[in-house]
Amino acid sequence: MPKKMRKQDNEAIILATDFRPAKRDKVFYAINGAILILLTLIVLIPLIYILACSFSSPRAVAGGKVYLWPVEFSVEGYRRVFVYPNIWVSYGNTIFYTIVGTAINVVVTILCAYPLARRDLPYKGIIMFIFTFTMMFSGGMIPSYILLKNLGMTNTRWAMLVPGALSVYNMIVARTFLMNIPSDLLDAASIDGCNDTQYFFRIALPLSGTLISMLVLFYAVGHWNSYFNAFLYLYDKKLMPLQIVLREVLVANSINTESIADESSFTAIVGMSELIKHALIVVSSVPILVLYPFLRRYFVKGVMIGSLKG
Amino acid sequence: MRKEVSRLTSARFPQKRSGWKKLKNYWRLYAFLLIPLVYVLVFCYTPMAGLQIAFKKYSPRLGIMRSPWVGFTQFRKFFNSYYFERTLGNTLTLSIYSIVAGFPIPIILALMFNCVRFSAGRKAAQNIMYMPHFISVVVMVGIINQVFGARTGLYGQIYRYFDPSATVPDLQLSANAFRHMYVWSGVWQGMGWGTVIYTAALTGVDPALHEAAVIDGASRLQRVVHVDVPTIIPTITITLILRFGSIMGIGFDKVYLMQNDMNLRVSEVISTYTYKVGLTSTLDYSYSTAIGMFNSVVGLIMLALMNFISRRVSETSLW
Numbered sequence: 001m002p003k004k005m006r007k008q009d010n011e012a013i014i015l016a017t018d019f020r021p022a023k024r025d026k027v028f029y030a031i032n033g034a035i036l037i038l039l040t041l042i043v044l045i046p047l048i049y050i051l052a053c054s055f056s057s058p059r060a061v062a063g064g065k066v067y068l069w070p071v072e073f074s075v076e077g078y079r080r081v082f083v084y085p086n087i088w089v090s091y092g093n094t095i096f097y098t099i100v101g102t103a104i105n106v107v108v109t110i111l112c113a114y115p116l117a118r119r120d121l122p123y124k125g126i127i128m129f130i131f132t133f134t135m136m137f138s139g140g141m142i143p144s145y146i147l148l149k150n151l152g153m154t155n156t157r158w159a160m161l162v163p164g165a166l167s168v169y170n171m172i173v174a175r176t177f178l179m180n181i182p183s184d185l186l187d188a189a190s191i192d193g194c195n196d197t198q199y200f201f202r203i204a205l206p207l208s209g210t211l212i213s214m215l216v217l218f219y220a221v222g223h224w225n226s227y228f229n230a231f232l233y234l235y236d237k238k239l240m241p242l243q244i245v246l247r248e249v250l251v252a253n254s255i256n257t258e259s260i261a262d263e264s265s266f267t268a269i270v271g272m273s274e275l276i277k278h279a280l281i282v283v284s285s286v287p288i289l290v291l292y293p294f295l296r297r298y299f300v301k302g303v304m305i306g307s308l309k310g
Numbered sequence: 311m312r313k314e315v316s317r318l319t320s321a322r323f324p325q326k327r328s329g330w331k332k333l334k335n336y337w338r339l340y341a342f343l344l345i346p347l348v349y350v351l352v353f354c355y356t357p358m359a360g361l362q363i364a365f366k367k368y369s370p371r372l373g374i375m376r377s378p379w380v381g382f383t384q385f386r387k388f389f390n391s392y393y394f395e396r397t398l399g400n401t402l403t404l405s406i407y408s409i410v411a412g413f414p415i416p417i418i419l420a421l422m423f424n425c426v427r428f429s430a431g432r433k434a435a436q437n438i439m440y441m442p443h444f445i446s447v448v449v450m451v452g453i454i455n456q457v458f459g460a461r462t463g464l465y466g467q468i469y470r471y472f473d474p475s476a477t478v479p480d481l482q483l484s485a486n487a488f489r490h491m492y493v494w495s496g497v498w499q500g501m502g503w504g505t506v507i508y509t510a511a512l513t514g515v516d517p518a519l520h521e522a523a524v525i526d527g528a529s530r531l532q533r534v535v536h537v538d539v540p541t542i543i544p545t546i547t548i549t550l551i552l553r554f555g556s557i558m559g560i561g562f563d564k565v566y567l568m569q570n571d572m573n574l575r576v577s578e579v580i581s582t583y584t585y586k587v588g589l590t591s592t593l594d595y596s597y598s599t600a601i602g603m604f605n606s607v608v609g610l611i612m613l614a615l616m617n618f619i620s621r622r623v624s625e626t627s628l629w
Contacts, residue, residue: 037366139356140606142363143359292440
């Protein structure tokens with residue numbers, strides 16, 4: 001590569017690169033664009049299919065007539081979902097677990113990340129290792145289960161909030177973020193007689209708005225989507241989060257018979273149960289997918305910070 | 311400037327003080343760490359201590375500490391069982407297949423996004439492609455079931471469209487299809503989001519290199535191969551090594567949700583088997599813990615090995 005050409009030819013070069021693609025590159029750009037459009041469609045089509053089905057009639061769904069646009073438009077599926085047993089209780093539970101769980105997560109994560117982001121903290125390396133080791137090795141399913149049972153946490157809301165209180169990965173992201181706050185600020189503040197707690201609340205925290213938004217999003221999505229802890233530790237229906245109800249309907253295929261009892265024919269029952277599944281997928285995913293475009297940049301930023309270290 | 315600041319800092323934290331006094335200066339910071347440390351000790355390290363039941367015959371009546379030791383009996387039982395080969399084989403097959411299929415695609419996709427000149431279009435495509443990442447495992451498996459349903463799914467509809475008289479083969483009940491469905495649905499869900507890290511790396515490409523290449527008459531494709539790719543090679547290396555490091559970490563959730571009696575032969579992995587042995591039918595805590603521990607230990611060794619290689623190859627490592 002000739003490195004001689006640098007600043008002096010800048011204008012000519014800008015013309016060459018950014019003005020108009022060379023003729024032979026046009027083919028490349030066209031193919032590139034076409035493949036990307038195709039891939040985007042591949043991602044989009046299953047989602048549109050589910051959405052289209054959820055707004056169709058049970059008969060159209062059972063007959064396999066729906067492709068990418070609702071056939072015999074109806075909101076029957078949603079009507080059934082809204083009266084589906086346990087759906088509102090579990091929806092409420094999920095919202096509770098998401099809000100309270102995320103609050104706990106963010107507080108614990110920042111409490112942990114702030115001291116470890118300080119370059120002058122003695123024994124920082126050992127403490128850091130205590131945390132990172134848990135990312136690589138764990139006691140596994142049964143010992144954790146026995147522990148929670150001994151603590152009396154199984155089948156309580158605590159089982160959904162406490163065992164995952166800290167994600168070490170997110171803590172490392174937070175630490176990397178906090179390390180980027182210039183240490184001159186700390187020096188200046190300590191000259192003015194500011195101690196470490198005051199520095200945290202008055203300087204580090206107010207500068208961490210982006211970080212907190214990032215953490216909230218990562219943890220909140222995790223809580224909203226999590227099903228494993230509930231699956232393992234809960235058995236009371238009143239405590240179940242949405243994902244468990246979803247599993248029963250979507251995967252175990254055990255639709256509550258009350259909600260389709262009034263259908264007479266076999267086809268109608270099949271259609272209605274499929275319709276309920278489609279509508280349930282939409283209802284459970286909408287909160288995240290609607291908020292997502294507005295919050296995307298925080299997610300992306302989080303991944304980028306995380307990728308710097310680890 | 312630098313020097314002054316460091317002098318001021320050291321005025322506050324005189325370096326000659328002994329260990330205790332030094333720690334005393336930092337007590338506030340250690341107080342911050344109190345809750346997180348208690349948390350990991352209780353919820354991460356206590357279960358690790360609980361791993362001892364893998365070497366014991368656990369009885370709920372006696373508890374973890376007082377149950378009798380049995381040495382490596384549980385491990386021997388697993389290694390001699392016919393599930394050992396099957397679950398280990400399935401775990402490795404699913405992992406390696408996922409890496410082979412899922413690893414290169416985000417890289418290619420990121421390079422392709424990077425070549426798009428129409429930025430509004432690129433952003434729209436990226437937004438759409440990132441979306442599936444945020445779908446929960448349960449819903450993801452639900453979508454697979456709905457789309458690949460033989461009777462009412464999109465797959466069945468298209469199949470019948472081309473061949474109305476045929477009986478549509480049911481992919482969900484087919485053991486042969488399980489691996490492909492598992493892996494490619496994972497690719498579908500993760501390929502967009504997987505580009506983020508490479509897109510970040512691609513912002514580090516020196517524009518001067520592109521300019522020079524254009525002057526030399528390189529086409530866009532040649533510039534991708536000779537400018538873009540070399541820049542992101544370090545990122546690719548590290549990501550690949552880490553992926554191989556987590557080769558034993560096939561998640562429980564999705565496999566378990568996609569399992570049925572018909573595909574069990576290829577879908578039983580170590581984590582699902584651990585669950586079944588421990589918490590369903592047999593309730594054999596010790597045996598289940600031994601199987602899980604085997605998985606974690608091999609996983610840790612793999613990670614350490616890959617980290618060692620990574621440090622040799624690229625001077626970057628986890629620790």
